Amino acid sequence: MYVRVAEHLAARIESGDLRPGQKLPPERELATEYGVAYHTIRKAMQILRDRHMIASVHGRGTFVLPRDEWNAGDGE
Template identity: 50%
Template sequence: MLTVQLMVDPLSPTPLYMQVADLLAARIESGELRAGKPIPSESQIRGEYGVARGTARAAVAELRNRGLVVTIHARGTFVVER
């Protein structure tokens, strides 16, 4: 399994939340984050990528908008089946 671990670029014109969403999407596409399994929590995303809570939250929302994850109240956010 290929592990995708890149960092965000605060000097990039691309918003940080979009960079994080793209990095997480790449991990989903690579199979590192598998269907039916939870994605990292907002706290874990903050720690891994060095971003603020709101940025982590917006990145997860972007993944939901792309149809890559689903959030289940009181359970977490999970990669969807493709």
């Protein structure tokens, strides 16, 4: 399930629904939105971090990275 969530979030990023520099909703909020457990979101977010599509900043949140930093082939 976490791979599906990661792919859906990646598609939102790729489509521009979530833009570079934009802060993502908190993981607990995403868990509610997707109807999955919190740990499912955490694993999905790790895939996106591994692809360099997002980055977490301690105390500030998780942000979408610019497209030129992405590595879409990694993380699975």
